[in-house]
Each structure stands twice: as C-alpha cells, then as structure tokens.
Amino acid sequence: MIEWTGLSPDEARQFLANKDKSKRDKRMSLKDAVQKYVKDGDNIGIAGFVNGRQPIAIVHEIIRQGRKDLCLSYQSAGLAIEYLAGAMILDESKNSIKRMELAYWAHEAFGISPLLRYFSENGIVELEDWSNYNMSARFKAGSMGLPFIPCRSPLGSDMLQRNRATVMDCPFTGRPIMLLPASHPNVALVHVQEADIYGNCRIQGPLYTCPEIAMASAHIIVTCDRLIEHEDMVRYPNRVSIPFFSVDAVIEVPFGAYPGNSHGLYYFDEKHIPEFRGACEKARKGDLTALKEYYDNYIFGVENTAEFINKLPLSQIQHVQKAESGIRLDAAYTVLG
Amino acid sequence: MPKYSTDFTTQEMIVVAGSRTLPDNKVIFAGTGLPMVAITLAQLTHGPGIVPVFEAGAVGPSLSCGLPLSVGDSRTTYKANYLLGLNSAFELTQRGFADYGFIGGAEIDPYGNLNSTMMGSFPDGYQKPKTRLPGSGGASDMACSCERTIIIMVHEPRRFNEKISYITSPGYLDGSPNARWRAGHAGQGPERVITTKAILGFDDDTKRMKLIATLPGETVKSIQEATGFELVIPNDVYEFEPPTVEEIRLIREVIDPQGYFVKKKIKE
Numbered sequence: 001m002i003e004w005t006g007l008s009p010d011e012a013r014q015f016l017a018n019k020d021k022s023k024r025d026k027r028m029s030l031k032d033a034v035q036k037y038v039k040d041g042d043n044i045g046i047a048g049f050v051n052g053r054q055p056i057a058i059v060h061e062i063i064r065q066g067r068k069d070l071c072l073s074y075q076s077a078g079l080a081i082e083y084l085a086g087a088m089i090l091d092e093s094k095n096s097i098k099r100m101e102l103a104y105w106a107h108e109a110f111g112i113s114p115l116l117r118y119f120s121e122n123g124i125v126e127l128e129d130w131s132n133y134n135m136s137a138r139f140k141a142g143s144m145g146l147p148f149i150p151c152r153s154p155l156g157s158d159m160l161q162r163n164r165a166t167v168m169d170c171p172f173t174g175r176p177i178m179l180l181p182a183s184h185p186n187v188a189l190v191h192v193q194e195a196d197i198y199g200n201c202r203i204q205g206p207l208y209t210c211p212e213i214a215m216a217s218a219h220i221i222v223t224c225d226r227l228i229e230h231e232d233m234v235r236y237p238n239r240v241s242i243p244f245f246s247v248d249a250v251i252e253v254p255f256g257a258y259p260g261n262s263h264g265l266y267y268f269d270e271k272h273i274p275e276f277r278g279a280c281e282k283a284r285k286g287d288l289t290a291l292k293e294y295y296d297n298y299i300f301g302v303e304n305t306a307e308f309i310n311k312l313p314l315s316q317i318q319h320v321q322k323a324e325s326g327i328r329l330d331a332a333y334t335v336l337g
Numbered sequence: 338m339p340k341y342s343t344d345f346t347t348q349e350m351i352v353v354a355g356s357r358t359l360p361d362n363k364v365i366f367a368g369t370g371l372p373m374v375a376i377t378l379a380q381l382t383h384g385p386g387i388v389p390v391f392e393a394g395a396v397g398p399s400l401s402c403g404l405p406l407s408v409g410d411s412r413t414t415y416k417a418n419y420l421l422g423l424n425s426a427f428e429l430t431q432r433g434f435a436d437y438g439f440i441g442g443a444e445i446d447p448y449g450n451l452n453s454t455m456m457g458s459f460p461d462g463y464q465k466p467k468t469r470l471p472g473s474g475g476a477s478d479m480a481c482s483c484e485r486t487i488i489i490m491v492h493e494p495r496r497f498n499e500k501i502s503y504i505t506s507p508g509y510l511d512g513s514p515n516a517r518w519r520a521g522h523a524g525q526g527p528e529r530v531i532t533t534k535a536i537l538g539f540d541d542d543t544k545r546m547k548l549i550a551t552l553p554g555e556t557v558k559s560i561q562e563a564t565g566f567e568l569v570i571p572n573d574v575y576e577f578e579p580p581t582v583e584e585i586r587l588i589r590e591v592i593d594p595q596g597y598f599v600k601k602k603i604k605e
Contacts, residue, residue: 049393049407049409049423050407050408050409051407051410052393052407052409052410052411075423076409076474076475102472103472103473103474103475104471104472104473104474105471105472106471106472108369108370108406108407108408109369109370109406109407109597109598110406112470112471113471116469116471117468117469119469120455120464120465120466120469121465121466121467121468121469122465123464123465126464127463127464129454129472129473130473131473131474131475131476131477131478132392132423132427132473132474132475132478133423133424133427133475133478134478136422136423136424136427137424137427140424152431152481152482152521152522152523153427153430153431153477153478153480153481153482153522154473154477154478154480154481154505154506154507155481155507155520155521155522156481156504156507156510156516156517156520156521156522157473157477157481157504157505157506157507158454158459158460158503158504158505159454159473159477159505161459161460162460162463167521175521176519176520176521177521178521205411205414205420206393206394206395206409206413206414206420206421206422207394207420207421207422208393208394208409208422208423209422209423209424210422211422212422212424261407261409261410261411263410263411263414264411267410267411268406268407268410270406324411
C-alpha cells in the first residue's frame with residue numbers, strides 16, 4: 001500500500017458515485033468557486049503545460065484568499081507555480097506549498113524557475129520527481145478509474161528511488177515494466193478557450209493533459225476565455241475535450257491564462273513574463289522589494305483578472321493578440337451574451 | 338560570395354552541427370531549447386521531410402510560424418498533421434513511431450546518461466541539493482523510448498563527468514552488455530552527442546563515449562581536456578565542415594532573430 005496524496009482510487013470512485021452529475025448552469029464568481037472548492041491541504045492538479053493555458057486567473061484568486069499546505073501535481077508548469085511560490089515567500093502564514101509532484105518547473109525560453117531553486121536548495125518544499133509522461137499517465141490512470149498504469153519510462157533513472165513508482169516483471173512478457181500510481185487531485189484548475197454554461201469545454205490547440213487531469217480530479221474549476229452558446233458546443237460533439245458532468249464551476253475570464261499563451265487568442269507576453277521572473281530571481285537572492293511591489297500592484301491591488309489587465313498598456317495586450325496571427329481557431333462559435 | 342561563414346558563435350555552431358545530424362524523412366521528437374532551433378534549421382535546409390514531434394501534442398508541424406518559445410506553444414502546431422496531448426505523444430514513442438529523440442541536459446557521463454534534475458549528493462541530499470535543475474520534463478521518456486537518442490549540450494569539463502549527480506535520462510546505464518534491454522527499455526539508446534566542441538558517439542562494445550569529429554577551432558587534445566572523463570579516440574576522427582554563410586543567415590535572420598536560444602549563454 002502507498003500513501004495517497006489527494007484521493008485514493010477507491011475514495012475517488014466513491015466520491016464520483018455520490019456527485020451531482022446533473023446538467024445545470026455552473027456559472028459562478030471565481031471568488032465563490034475558489035472559496036467553495038479549494039481547501040487548505042488539498043492536492044491541486046495544475047492543468048496547462050509550462051506557460052501554455054496555465055490557470056493564472058484561478059491561482060491569483062487563490063493567492064488573494066490564501067491557502068496553506070498545498071500539494072501541487074502537474075507535468076510541466078511555469079507561471080502558475082511561480083505565482084503560488086512567490087506568494088509563499090512574501091507571507092508564508094497566508095499561502096504555502098507543502099509538496100509538489102512534478103516533472104518540470106521552469107519557463108523554457110524565459111529561463112529557469114528562480115523559486116524552484118530557492119525552495120529546493122533551502123529544503124523548504126517536499127519534491128517527488130516524475131517524468132512528463134509519468135505525470136500524464138498518472139492522471140490518465142485516474143481518469144480511467146484504474147489504480148495504476150504501466151509505463152516504459154524512465155526505467156533505470158534515479159527518479160525511481162525518489163518516487164512511488166514500482167518496477168515489476170511483466171506477467172506476459174517477463175520484461176521489467178514500471179507501474180505508476182494513479183493521481184486523483186482534490187481539485188483541478190483548468191483554463192480553456194471555450195466552455196458552455198454547463199461546463200462542456202472545447203480546447204483549441206494542444207490538449208496537454210487537461211482532459212485527463214479534469215477527469216481524474218474530485219472537483220474541477222474551469223475558467224474560459226469565452227463562454228459560448230451550448231448549441232455551438234454540441235454542434236461538434238467529438239470536439240468536446242472535457243464533458244460537463246466532471247466540472248463544478250465555470251467562469252468566463254478573458255485573458256485567464258495571461259501572461260502565458262492561450263492558443264489562437266494570445267501568445268506569451270515576452271515583456272511581462274521576464275518582469276515577473278526577474279522579481280522572483282531577486283527574491284531568490286534575498287531582495288523581496290520587487291516581488292512585493294509586483295504582487296501589491298497586480299494581484300493584491302486588484303479584485304480580478306480584468307483589473308489586472310487594465311493595469312497594462314493596451315498596446316501590450318494588442319501585441320500578444322497580434323503575435324498569435326496565423327493560428328486558427330478551428331470551430332466556429334457564437335459568443336454568449 | 339564564400340561558402341563558409343568565418344564569423345559565428347559556438348552557439349550557432351552547435352545548432353548547425355545538430356541540424357546536420359538529423360536525417361531527412363525521420364520522425365524526430367524534439368525537446369525544448371537548442372533541439373527546437375536545430376530541427377527548424379534542418380527543416381529549412383536538408384530536411385524538409387523531417388517530421389517533428391513535440392511532447393505537448395503536435396506531430397509533423399511546419400516550423401515556419403516563428404521559433405516556438407515552448408514545446409507546447411501555438412507555433413509548434415502550425416499545419417500539424419496530428420494534435421492531441423502529452424499522453425498521445427509519449428504513447429507514439431513507446432509504440433515505435435519516434436525514430437529519434439533529440440534532447441539536452443546539464444551533465445553527462447561516458448555512457449550517455451544525462452542529468453537534468455539536481456547537482457549535489459544523491460540520494461541523501463535530494464531534498465536539499467546544491468543546485469536544483471528544472472527536472473526531467475519529457476527528456477527521460479524520449480531517452481528510454483525513442484528508437485535512438487541524439488543529445489545536444491554545451492561542452493565544459495564540469496558537465497562531462499565519470500559519475501553524474503543524478504541519472505534523469507538513461508543512456509547505456511552502466512555500459513554492461515544489454516543493459517538497456519535488461520532495464521526494460523524499448524529504444525536502443527544514444528547515437529550522437531553534439532556539443533559546442535565535438536561530434537561524439539559511443540563505442541559499439543564498451544558503450545563509452547567516443548570522438549567522431551572536431552568542430553572548427555578544436556583539436557582532439559582540446560576536446561579531451563574539456564571532458565571530465567577519458568574519451569575513446571579512434572583513428573578516423575575528422576574535422577567537421579564549418580557552418581555555411583546560408584546556415585548562419587537562417588539562424589540569425591529567420592529562426593531566432595531575438596536570440597532566445599542562440600547566442601544566449603546557456604546557464605543552468
């Protein structure tokens with residue numbers, strides 16, 4: 001038996017069996033959604049990939065409300081984790097991360113994660129290392145209702161000494177194979193381009209591991225750049241990436257993944273990401289001034305994402321939209337009034 | 338106009354070397370950073386038939402929409418032939434659809450095992466390492482399950498060690514016969530290591546790293562001195578063809594004009 005973080009497979013099954021799966025209007029404010037579904041000590045599944053469709057708006061709201069002793073589960077993440085980590089450095093009594101189950105935390109072209117270095121090199125947060133496929137497959141096992149999933153990698157890696165995977169000889173071929181325990185977060189945070197009021201989601205561009213994270217978790221908060229007519233959603237049933245009955249809350253938040261990339265709508269903000277990352281790098285070296293200023297200005301000093309975006313020059317917002325030219329949204333929709 | 342460039346940086350050289358190593362008409366699963374730049378250059382030069390795969394889901398895109406800043410960003414999906422997510426991409430590698438994995442790392446040993454997790458003592462120092470690196474990402478999955486692996490990294494003595502801090506992405510493990518098969522790997526392991534100084538491969542019998550070619554300005558001696566373990570030096574080491582004027586132009590003007598991955602000093 002292993003120690004499960006989040007729900008055990010049997011708890012997850014029982015939880016879902018008792019869940020209200022009705023097709024009802026799930027719109028609510030982001031404040032209420034976070035209040036209702038994100039608790040201290042939760043295992044939180046972070047959707048998106050590095051800085052693509054990270055649930056930034058939801059994370060900013062969590063930071064404003066404050067949550068402690070979180071366990072964060074993700075394959076590769078950037079900004080969402082960096083924001084939570086920055087909040088912890090500024091005031092650990094209000095926001096804190098206890099543990100992370102991860103494959104990668106950095107910002108690719110924008111550089112390494114300053115606060116991963118700070119946390120790990122000072123032994124502040126407990127880490128469990130996996131590969132990208134491992135974390136994706138763990139969510140997939142959860143979404144399949146299976147307690148584990150076999151995987152061929154990374155056998156022979158030192159990661160196996162530090163995570164809960166086990167190696168067995170395959171009963172059918174006799175060769176070694178890794179078994180990964182399923183992941184069932186208490187709540188998944190997901191940002192998509194389009195959703196309807198019932199929670200059906202249509203993801204544009206790469207799906208990352210969003211459908212699996214959503215289907216594996218007990219609760220799901222969805223933010224979307226656009227809330228669209230239900231009729232437009234169900235016109236393409238095989239393009240529904242996350243079905244309504246898995247979702248608990250739907251909130252329309254244009255630019256909800258900013259300053260990251262939301263495929264087809266806006267590219268990375270190549271000015272804002274380095275500005276935030278630079279403040280984190282200073283914090284790693286012991287100077288919190290820039291980081292505190294950033295949070296006071298863009299997170300604590302605003303009520304929501306709309307106010308955050310309002311603080312930025314329109315030209316900068318237009319630039320991230322323009323940088324996405326040539327990328328098509330591949331299904332037509334009517335914006336909900 | 339002369340064919341060869343006389344004014345290029347080591348970063349540009351490594352991209353050219355990486356690009357030329359990629360065969361046309363193969364499925365190449367590319368990691369972030371230099372592999373993305375090199376595969377773009379290859380697609381624009383000798384390898385229009387290269388099928389790039391990115392772990393966030395894109396298969397067979399045209400990399401003509403600007404250099405992706407992430408293996409998951411919109412630009413990796415332009416005119417892609419198939420696009421789902423991470424699970425589907427890695428399932429392709431296990432099945433055998435990925436001919437090459439193209440990855441980087443911070444530290445390497447003679448058997449091509451790579452570290453991109455931490456520097457310091459392991460396992461005791463794991464929760465408080467000397468330096469923490471970003472982590473595996475998908476590199477370890479590519480190293481295990483793509484049919485062959487091509488590694489690209491900066492050549493410095495501190496990065497080439499007989500024993501590395503942590504094996505993130507397995508190469509030939511301890512180098513013993515059939516080590517990968519016995520570990521359960523599907524793929525055959527590393528084929529080339531492209532560095533800022535050399536093109537390297539692996540000895541067929543011992544699986545230790547061997548020198549294949551020296552890059553412009555380097556010698557067998559300078560390369561051995563920059564390597565923290567003894568290289569196998571065969572008799573047929575040759576000098577690698579310098580970058581052409583056209584290759585350097587493509588990198589500077591078309592692929593990475595902002596210098597996101599090229600020209601920037603790589604620091605872990």
